[in-house]
Amino acid sequence: MAFEPPRRLVRALGESAPDGDDWLEKLPEALHRAVAARELTVDRVQVPGGRSSLVVLVRRADGTPAVLKLAPPRARPHSERAALAHWAGRGAVALLEDDGAEGVLLLERLHPDVSVRSLPEAKALLEAAGTLRRLWTPPPEGPVFETVAERTGRQALALRAGADADAELVPLVDAALGVRAELLAAPPEHRLLHGTFRQSKVLAGERTPWLAVGPDPVVGECAFDLARLVRDRVEDLIASPSGAATTRRRVKRLAESLDVDQERLRGWTLFRAVESGVRALRVGRPRDAELLLEFAGWL
Secondary structure, three states: OOOOOOHHHHHHHHHHOOOOOOHHHHHHHHHHHHHHHOOOEEEEEOOOOOOOOEEEEEEOOOOOEEEEEEOOHHHOHHHHHHHHHHHOOOOEOOEOOOOOOOOEEEEEOOEEEEEHHHOOHHHHHHHHHHHHHHHOEOOOOOOOOOEHHHHHHHHHHHHHHHHHHOHHHHHHHHHHHHHHHHHHHOOOOOEEEOOOOOHHHEEEOOOOOEEEOOOOOEEEOHHHHHHHHHOOOHHHHHHOOOHHHHHHHHHHHHHHHOOOOHHHHHHHHHHHHHHHHHHHHHOOOHHHHHHHHHHHHOO
16 A cells, blocks of 8 residues: 655654654554455545544444554553543544554544534634533543643743754743643642644544544643633734733633633633743744744743
């Protein structure tokens, strides 16, 4: 089977690949094995696809459409599998295989080219927030998932290193680290979260209008999950003369619609925007970094 991974996947994984990582080189062989083992027929590779995994539209032996997803270990596919199994199709794409090979997921087929981003902004935020609410469930027993404290702890170390390398970042990084410490001191709830939720992660489905895909699950407070949604379409916000005011209204509206504390949402939005901006600088995406750090300054 002739195969070339999507450029976006190659570029994104190249930014984060550890030394000696050969997952991309082995991907064609891994895809062939996964398809053969499940007696699948490949329709097409989804392009541009994801930034952390290969998404292939396939059909099962009985003709049922499905999606085959292959992800490297650093994308934590075992956590994604555990979260999808826990949600059992409630608010999220359904897992079709209970126990697949490491890094391989067989999922229900949604409409891969139709996300809530296709809707007008106000409607898109409403539908996305409603989908997210369904995912916020008590986590399963045991240390199955990473916690918000653990994930942001790693990010905090990288943030401090970024500030040490660029003095102009110090005020924003100090603010982000300070608000993180305050928020972690007294989290209001303990829920299973999507972890990387945004409008493009909500696709049209058949059994229900909208379903979430691509979680990087984490356990913690709901405001952390909602924070990434606040900055959706950040390029449009930055381009608007009223971008700062629109952002503050968005924080207020999303917090009220999902019963989340507004100040906690603002705080996590700040931390996540600064973290993403500093990371973008580190991997050589200065334009993305500029947008994210300007956005963070509004908070």
